[in-house]
Amino acid sequence: MDNHLVAVALDKAYRLLNHGPTVLVSARHQGISNVMAAAWSCALDFMPPKVSVVLDKATVTRSLIEQSGEFVLQVPTARQLALTHAVGNVSLAEDVDKLAHCGVTLFDAPDGSGPLVQGCAAWLHCRLIPEPHNQQTYDLFIGEVTAAWADDRVFRDGHWQFETADPEWRSLHYVAGGHFYAIGEALDVPADEASVNL
Amino acid sequence: MDNHLVAVALDKAYRLLNHGPTVLVSARHQGISNVMAAAWSCALDFMPPKVSVVLDKATVTRSLIEQSGEFVLQVPTARQLALTHAVGNVSLAEDVDKLAHCGVTLFDAPDGSGPLVQGCAAWLHCRLIPEPHNQQTYDLFIGEVTAAWADDRVFRDGHWQFETADPEWRSLHYVAGGHFYAIGEALDVPADEASVNL
Numbered sequence: 451m452d453n454h455l456v457a458v459a460l461d462k463a464y465r466l467l468n469h470g471p472t473v474l475v476s477a478r479h480q481g482i483s484n485v486m487a488a489a490w491s492c493a494l495d496f497m498p499p500k501v502s503v504v505l506d507k508a509t510v511t512r513s514l515i516e517q518s519g520e521f522v523l524q525v526p527t528a529r530q531l532a533l534t535h536a537v538g539n540v541s542l543a544e545d546v547d548k549l550a551h552c553g554v555t556l557f558d559a560p561d562g563s564g565p566l567v568q569g570c571a572a573w574l575h576c577r578l579i580p581e582p583h584n585q586q587t588y589d590l591f592i593g594e595v596t597a598a599w600a601d602d603r604v605f606r607d608g609h610w611q612f613e614t615a616d617p618e619w620r621s622l623h624y625v626a627g628g629h630f631y632a633i634g635e636a637l638d639v640p641a642d643e644a645s646v647n648l
Numbered sequence: 649m650d651n652h653l654v655a656v657a658l659d660k661a662y663r664l665l666n667h668g669p670t671v672l673v674s675a676r677h678q679g680i681s682n683v684m685a686a687a688w689s690c691a692l693d694f695m696p697p698k699v700s701v702v703l704d705k706a707t708v709t710r711s712l713i714e715q716s717g718e719f720v721l722q723v724p725t726a727r728q729l730a731l732t733h734a735v736g737n738v739s740l741a742e743d744v745d746k747l748a749h750c751g752v753t754l755f756d757a758p759d760g761s762g763p764l765v766q767g768c769a770a771w772l773h774c775r776l777i778p779e780p781h782n783q784q785t786y787d788l789f790i791g792e793v794t795a796a797w798a799d800d801r802v803f804r805d806g807h808w809q810f811e812t813a814d815p816e817w818r819s820l821h822y823v824a825g826g827h828f829y830a831i832g833e834a835l836d837v838p839a840d841e842a843s844v845n846l
Contacts, residue, residue, distance in 0.1 A: 489691070610823060620832065629835075630834070633829045
């Protein structure tokens, strides 16, 4: 799949999260890697791009991020429905083979950063901006995006291509109880209205 | 439409935002009301429910929230595509008739809180939790949800009903440049996998 991995310009990185997908959060520290799912993640700034993500105190991934100071947000696809639900409901603290059992394969980005989850639609490598009050009070973590990539079968030229890509590439949007929605049809504001309002 | 407005239990309020819709943010202070669009809004806690939203310093809505200490997040629908794009691109500072020009009709909730935008799928009334550092440094505002409502044609019994409701009720997920996606098909993790992983 590496020949489909393309760099995304930092000033376009917010577009990878702008439509509100459920993300996978990955991190590693001293040889230990983990991946969790997070519905509560959001873009926070355009340039330099920043993101926010809520990480419960019980998660191993949060501990790895606190120690390593970095993490990766990635956008899983409809094909990864079971994987996404599984990594959000199994803890590495209870199953040391969690990633294998959940069907996760990790790889490193061309610049050596990682860990990235194979098969996702997009990846954002982030440097943690330490904010102890937010982290303790709200479980809220803020990161600056230092590099971003996408699979060019679903994101290219700075835009998602959901309307023409295979439906298996659609992003996932979690509600509750194993119930997700895939992203749906494109809706464009008519050009005359868009220009009046810009 | 009031006979379709139903209260949403606070412990289910997070579900109104969990799938990552673009929201409308409304506020009023001393008789002045305004509405803006925000793609960067997110659930932050289950109970009591909290939310986050990014509000640029240039927006009038932010100023109203800072002065009144409250705001409403609401989930606009595909039918409100033009309205949603318009309120995100016209400023009350430049057009005192912005709301009328954008097609916005406001109303108050049964408990008197507001302003709520008519025609949306769901509404969350929030009390601002002042966090000056977040607000100044990141334009990040945190609120506690004090009441929530939904239109029972698209959200009832604690769940979105996008798969059976008219497609005009689908939530909007903004990317950039007047380009949105509607929320799409339901995807459910098979019950046996869901139970293994919970």
